Structure formats: structure tokens, C-alpha cells
Amino acid sequence: MSEELLADKIESLLRAQGYHVYREVPFWLRRIDIYAVQPGGTPIAIEVKLRDWRTALTQAKLYQLGVQHVYVAMPGGIARRMEQRHFKDASVGVMAVDDGIEELLPPRRSAKYRKAYRDMLVLSSKPTEGEWE
Amino acid sequence: MARTLTGCSHPERILRLGMLGEKAFFARPELYDMVMLNANLVQAFTAGVAAFLVERLKADKPFIIDPMTYAFGLPLAAISKRTKVPDGYRLDLKQTFRALADSYEGIIAARAGQTPLLPGDFEDDAVQKETCQKTLSYQAGHLKASLTPDVLKYLDDSALQPAALLCPYFHFSAATMADWLPTNISLIRCACNTDCGLDAPRLAVICISRELLQSDQYRTWLDQYVGLDVAGYCLWVVDFPEADATDQELANLRDVVSKLSREGERFFYKIYGGYLSALMWHSGLSGFSYGPGYGEDRNISPVGGGLPQPKFYLPGLHQRMDALDVAGIVPATKAQFMQQICQCSHCKSVIGENAAAAYAAAYMETDTTWITRSDGSGGREQAYAAQSTKVNSTFHYLAVRSLEVAAAADTEPAHLKIELTDKFAKYQKTFGLDMSVHLRQWAAHALP
Numbered sequence: 001m002s003e004e005l006l007a008d009k010i011e012s013l014l015r016a017q018g019y020h021v022y023r024e025v026p027f028w029l030r031r032i033d034i035y036a037v038q039p040g041g042t043p044i045a046i047e048v049k050l051r052d053w054r055t056a057l058t059q060a061k062l063y064q065l066g067v068q069h070v071y072v073a074m075p076g077g078i079a080r081r082m083e084q085r086h087f088k089d090a091s092v093g094v095m096a097v098d099d100g101i102e103e104l105l106p107p108r109r110s111a112k113y114r115k116a117y118r119d120m121l122v123l124s125s126k127p128t129e130g131e132w133e
Numbered sequence: 134m135a136r137t138l139t140g141c142s143h144p145e146r147i148l149r150l151g152m153l154g155e156k157a158f159f160a161r162p163e164l165y166d167m168v169m170l171n172a173n174l175v176q177a178f179t180a181g182v183a184a185f186l187v188e189r190l191k192a193d194k195p196f197i198i199d200p201m202t203y204a205f206g207l208p209l210a211a212i213s214k215r216t217k218v219p220d221g222y223r224l225d226l227k228q229t230f231r232a233l234a235d236s237y238e239g240i241i242a243a244r245a246g247q248t249p250l251l252p253g254d255f256e257d258d259a260v261q262k263e264t265c266q267k268t269l270s271y272q273a274g275h276l277k278a279s280l281t282p283d284v285l286k287y288l289d290d291s292a293l294q295p296a297a298l299l300c301p302y303f304h305f306s307a308a309t310m311a312d313w314l315p316t317n318i319s320l321i322r323c324a325c326n327t328d329c330g331l332d333a334p335r336l337a338v339i340c341i342s343r344e345l346l347q348s349d350q351y352r353t354w355l356d357q358y359v360g361l362d363v364a365g366y367c368l369w370v371v372d373f374p375e376a377d378a379t380d381q382e383l384a385n386l387r388d389v390v391s392k393l394s395r396e397g398e399r400f401f402y403k404i405y406g407g408y409l410s411a412l413m414w415h416s417g418l419s420g421f422s423y424g425p426g427y428g429e430d431r432n433i434s435p436v437g438g439g440l441p442q443p444k445f446y447l448p449g450l451h452q453r454m455d456a457l458d459v460a461g462i463v464p465a466t467k468a469q470f471m472q473q474i475c476q477c478s479h480c481k482s483v484i485g486e487n488a489a490a491a492y493a494a495a496y497m498e499t500d501t502t503w504i505t506r507s508d509g510s511g512g513r514e515q516a517y518a519a520q521s522t523k524v525n526s527t528f529h530y531l532a533v534r535s536l537e538v539a540a541a542a543d544t545e546p547a548h549l550k551i552e553l554t555d556k557f558a559k560y561q562k563t564f565g566l567d568m569s570v571h572l573r574q575w576a577a578h579a580l581p
Contacts, residue, residue, distance in 0.1 A: 026516035028457045028497050029442055065460050112461055116490035122501050122514055 001075070006097060007033055007048045010073055013101050026122040032063055034073075035121065044107070045070045046095065053082050060092045064110035066117040071095050071107055079104055135397040135419045136365075138296045138334070139166050139195060143542035144411045145420025146534055147197075147402065150174065153181050157524070158425035159189060164531040167296065168196040169404075169422045172271065173204070173229040176236060179279040186276065186293060195296035198272040199404075202264075202301040203340050203433060204230060205241050206250045206313075211434040213246070236271055239263040250303070252316040258323075265324040268301045273331035297334045297400070299367060300324035304433050306342035307350060318357050325362055334364030336400060340433070343373045346382045351389065359392050365400025365419065366393045372432040375409035376452055376571035383409075383578035390416045405431050408451035409571075411541035412549060412579045423534070425527050443518045443526040445496050448475050448533045449556050450569060456496045456526075462563055463492045477532035483525060495525045546580040 011021045011034060019036040025045075034046040045067035049056035056072040063070045071093040074082070079096035084105050087094050093107030137145045148165035150156070152174065159168065168189060175182050175198055186196055204212050213224040226234075226246035234245030240260050244250050255261050277285070277293040285292075300321045305313035321337045339358060345351055358366065368389065378386070394401035394417030403410045406421030407429035423429045426443075444453035464473055470480070470488040485491040498519040505512035518526075541549065553576035560569040 024513050026499065026501060026514050028460075028499065029455075029516055029518065030457065062457050062461070065457065114460075114463075114489040114493075116487065116493040117460060117497075120493060120497060120499065122499070122516060 001050065003033075003048050003050055006050065006073070006075065010034060010046060010048065010095075010097055010101065013097075022123060027063065027066055028120060030059070030062065032067070032121075035067070035123070042069055043067055047072050049074055051078060053078075057086060057090060057092060061090055061112075064091070064112045065114060066119075066121050068109050068113045069093065069107040070110065071103075073097055073101075076102065135394060135414055135417045136400055137166075137419045138400060141166055143538040144414045144418060145402075146538055147420055147422035148531070149422045149424040150182075150185070151424045151426075153178050153185070155425050156185055158527050158531065159185070161528070161531070162189070162194055164528075164535055165194070166420065168194055170196060170198050172198055172201045173227075173233050175275060176233040177229040179276065183276045183279050183293060187288065197295045197297050197299060197336075199338075200268045200272060200299055200301055201233065202237075202241070202268060203304045205234065205245055206303045207434060208249060209246065236275065237264070237267045239267060241267075252303075252312045255316050255320065261320055261323045262327065264301055265320060265327040266329060269298050269324060269327055269329035269331075272298050273329045273333070294331055295333060297336050297364065298324075298329070298331065299336050299338050300363070302338035302340050304340040304342070304371065305345075305354075307344045310345065310350075310354060314354055314357055318361070321358075321361055321363060334400065336365050336367050336402070337361055337363045338367045338369065338404070340369045340371065340404075342371050343382075346370055346373075346385045346389075347379070348381070351385045355389055355392060363399075365402070367402045367404050368393075369404035372430060373405075374430045375407050378409065378571070378574065380574065380578050383574060387413060387416050387579065387581075390418050394418065405429055408537050408541070409575055409579055411538050412575060414538075414542050415546050415549075415581055425531065426523070443496075443523045445526060446530040446533050448477070448536070450560055450564070450572070451537070452568070452571075453530070454564075454568075456522075458564070460489070460492065460497065463489050465489070467491070475529070475533065477529055477536055479525065479529040479532040483529075496522055496529070498522045550576045550580055 007023065011023065014021050014036050019038050022035040025032040025035040032045045033048040035043060037043040045063045047056045047060045047063065049072065053072065053074065060070045060072050072087065073095040074097065076096035076098040079094055084094055087105055091108035091110055093103065094105040096102045096104050139145055145166040147167045147169045148159060149169045151171065170182060209224050212230045213226050215222045216225050231246060234242045240250065240254050241264065244254065255264065272295050301324065302317055303313050325335050337358060341354065345354060390401055390413050393399065397417040400419045401417055402419055403421040405423060407423065410418060410421035445456040445459045446453045447459055464470055465488060467484050467486050467488055470484050483491060483495040498521050499516040500519045501514050501516050503512055504515045553572045557569050557572035
């Protein structure tokens, strides 16, 4: 399975839960794999990775500047074997993706979050389908 | 304390004009001491460069010209463009180098676009003499000759004359040292005895691969250069990011600086350098060059990959970093920002009371464009750094460099070591060992 297919799966599961989903959202010169928000809810950012959890965590920590709740999502088998201490220390949540999504570790509100950095998110891009935020 | 061409009391900041589009970054003369120009740029845009220099001369900024002779010893592909022909591609020498070679005449003009120059091409004394005569005369008079008498009458005799003349030079590595080193030494000796109509200091350029700093092999070339009767030296260690320098490279580099400068009696410049070079002021280094947008190290062949993205120069690390990485340590207020991140003149002007918001606005502004897939099946938003971000990042970098050279010159080596060690302790916790270890290396090996 590719990262893109994994992200497709997460997107459809989130949409089924009522989230508006944005893919590949520009944030400074990087891209957030998935940015999702439920009406009236707090937005979440998700870094999708198949294996390399260290790189995923590094990316997720940067996204915490502009998004309060950030997850790393990985295939279930890998996510469940992973040492979660590093994610807990960084306040980053962990999602296991199988047929559904299981939240293994909830994110905590980012202490690094600043409105100024949130404003850098480019949400003017077209959502992959359906509605705009 | 080192000797400088401009007489300033800190390492000279030599700002390199790589392309005319960078002229705007020379608008604040307090941010640099001297200008360095590539001869092929001078050749391609003679009138524009001359006009630029006349403006800078008003601010009393001297200049030097890199004759770029090494380029004619490179494989043709390095200085050529590919032209499509029916059965493949043809290499055509770039116009700027063609024109430069024609100005240099002689062996350079004859070989340019045909075969790279080889050491054997300079065995004949007459060829050496002609090469030195032409390349020095070019530096001494090409720009002035481009101006019309009605412009020249407003300038004094010294206008458009470089502060020093660089001897012709060619790159060598460990594998080619036995071939090119004797030729380089001969050319320098010849250049020192060549009259080109301008009595300016002659500087020998040493252009070497990095491996020639990595072992005791450096003594071989150092011994050859140290006895030359030149006013000073310019050292270009190719593709040598200062933060990557090993213990031995640092120790050897310091020995080179100390011996060639005769502990500050002769000029010693590093072509491409950063804060490490500033620290070497205490070993006799006169100054160092860097481009406003192209960093502090460079390979001899052009490197592809497009324009580099602007980065934020973090003064504490003495390194450019992704602005997003720095955003994570930006504190809440302006006062805290000045204390913890940067107090350069540019940050003082752009950072407001809400430091994070001001930092994002000044150093992380992006524009976007919609990139459509080639098959038309969709696309995505692509972000790129806004022009304002590029300008702010560059002026911040130049302003910090000014603070760095002043501090490096005014602070005792023992205190500089303590500062570097303290910064290492601080930043390794934030950015990790890989990003900060150079501070510990510099503290241990870059200072007397």
C-alpha cells in the first residue's frame, strides 16, 4: 500500500464521520498530508507514513505550530508495535489505520501553536471532493 | 589582528555579486566592506556592472574581480549549454565564457569551447606571460574602458580600478596536484612580475578540493605557496560547508591561515565563508566572501536544482535554517525575540510586539500557485516563498553578518570559545546534536 492510498482511506473514513477534509495543504514550504475539521470542532492535522515514524514525528511537531491537534497515522500493525513514549512527550497523537481508524494515543493541545502560524495554512485549495470549509 | 585591504578593524565582509538581479542587496553600504565580481558577469554586463560600481564607489566600497580562469580548465560541459541537434545534443560554450575567453585572447581563447586547458598548455614562458598580462589587464581596465569620455570626466583616475588583482589560477585536487600545482605557482610568479598598468596588490588564488585539507598532504601545497612574493592570498576550498569541518580540517585550515598571512602581515582572504572564517581573524584572516543568496560554500561546477529557498539565518547557530524550524523557538514578545533570537538591525525593524506574528509576516510569507497535472486530471496548490520573504531573509542575513564580524574581532578568543560552548549546550537541546555540533568543533579547533 502506498502513502497516498493510506491517505485516501483515512480521508474516506473521516468524511464518513462528518469531517471536511483537505489534502496536501501548503504550510510554509511544506505540505500537511491531511487537514480535517468537523463543523464547530477543532481542526486536526495528520501526517501519514507507512513505516518511518521518526520522520513522521519530526513533521508532526512542525505542524503543531499551526494546528492545535496533530496525529501521525500509520498502518495498524506498525502503529501498535511503535514506542509511543516519543509521541506522548511531543503531545502528538497516534492513529492506527486498518479497516477503520483507531486512536491509539490522543493528541494534547500544542503548546507551540500560534495563530500567526495557523494563518499560514493555505486552505484556499480545492478539497479533494465535496465541500469547502 | 589581520591586515585588510580597506583598513577596517574587523574581518572584511566581501559581498559577491553573482548576478545583476542581486544588486538590490547592495543598497545598504553599512552591511559590507568590499564587492567581489565574477569576470564572466563583468564581461556579460559591462555597462550595468560599471554603473553599479560607480554608485557603490560613492559609498567608498572597493571591489575586486575574480578572473575565473579555472573555468577554462573544467570539462566543457561545466561551462557550456546543450543544444539539441538531429542526432542528439551538442555542447556550445556559454556566451559569457566565449566573450571572456576572447577578451583574454591567447591560449584561453584558442582552447575555449574546444578542449579544457591543461597544465602542459602553460609550459611555454611566452604563454604564461600572455595569460598573466591579459587576465590582469582585464581586471585593471576592462570596466573603465567601457565608459565613454563624457561619463569618465566625472570620475577620478582611481574610479573603476580594483583594490587588488587576482593572479590567474586553476583548481587542483589530490589527484591533480602534481600536475596543476607547479603551473599555478609559475603563473603567480609570472603575474607578480607583469606590468598591467595598475599598481595594485597581487593576490594568489588557491583553489583546492576539500581532501587537500584532510591530511598532512596540505603541507605539500602550503610549502609551495608560502614563499611566494605576493601581497596576499585568496583560498577557495571547493564544496566545503564550514559547519561540516572536521577537527583535522579546522586545525589544518588554521595553520594555513596563520602561515600564509604570516600571522596577519599579509592579506589572507577566504573565498566563500561564514562565521568560522570570521573566527579565523584571530589567526590572521583578513576577510571572506559570500553571496547574498547563495550561501557560504560552492562547488567549482554549476550545481543544478533551481534557486535555493530562502532560509532564516539563526545567529546563535551561525547557520541558515528552515524558517519553520526556527518558528518553534520564537518567543512571545519583541523584547524576548531580541534577547533570545536576534537583535540585528533588520529584525529590530520588522519584529513587532507580537513576535510570532511579525516573524511569520517577515520571514515566512508565501505566495501560491495552482499546479495542474500534465494529464489534466487535477492538480494541487504549490506554495513558494514570497519576494518579501526573500528580501527580508537576505537583509537579516547581511545584518547579522555585520554583528558577527564585529563581535569576532572585538572579543578575545578565550571568550569566543566560551560563547560557542554555551551556544552548543543551548542549541543541542533544541535542534539536536547534528545541527549544533559544529559550535563545539569551532570552540575546540578554530581559535588560538
